[in-house]
Amino acid sequence: MKIGFIGLGNMGAPMAANLAKAGHEVAGFDTAAPAPDGVRAVDSAAGAAADADVVISMLPNGQILRAVADQVIPAMREGAVFCDCSTVDVASARTVAEQALAAGLGALDAPVSGGIGGAQAGTLTFMVGGRQQDFDIVAPLLDIMGQKAVLCGEAGAGQSAKICNNMILGVTMLATCEAFALADKLGLDRQKMFDVVSTSSGASWSINSYCPAPGVGPQSPADNDYKPGFAAELMLKDLRLAQAAAEDVDADTPMGALATEQYKTFVEDEDGNGRDFSAMLPRFAARSRH
């Protein structure tokens, strides 16, 4: 297939490279980052889109996505599919999809889970919103970049699934970190704490697969001085998207709201910026109740 790839950053570059490696013809555009091996660099978003069967974008936020869509959609040929893989607000995803459909194109929102490691290894999970017929066209490409793609519903459903998942993740990570800090103060050994919780009802991905305590459980960013991994500021971004969506549809999400506040303080007022989101454990460990 002919693919236009827009946004060749930490995630986009390895994703585009994997498509090229699999034999697809990939034209890439980024305002700053270079094109990875196998990807032909072009000098505009519209240039990447012209001729493409599928245009994939991997951009920082919804505002940039909307601006890029304004350039790309008119340049795409009829019947082609615009597939945005960025994590953005549900409203932007729906607006861009409507714009693409009105222009005779297909459209998918297909945010990912799995991080930079998953992008490099081609093991991402895609959560997708849009029409079945568009999903069927893009699915072979998602298979190359990832290990699983779930069509979750109509336009915006992919972003909805992503922010709900990450809201749970933010909340369980905070709960796990504060529980480890409490266990420390109760004199409980961290390894014993892990052994019990990871096989008891307090278990979650946050402790079992990404344990925030160094030297305990599987290898995780905690074992690498909390270098991300998944940076606290990216968790804050996703929690804010969840809160904005909750506001839009009048959903009561008190735990998500509290997690947003905690990560906001950590990133903006403390030393959380640039640290992994599991660095909440040393933060809680250094704090006291009063």
Ligand code: NAD
């Ligand atoms: P990044 O900042 O490394 O990459 C974004 C790229 O977009 C940059 O290279 C930037 O130059 C480019 N860009 C910005 N404006 C542009 C424009 N107008 N036209 C073309 N290119 C433009 O970010 P990333 O880590 O690759 O993340 C991309 C998206 O994936 C984000 O929405 C993020 O939330 C999501 N995501 C990231 C991770 C992760 O672990 N990094 C995991 C899951 C999802």
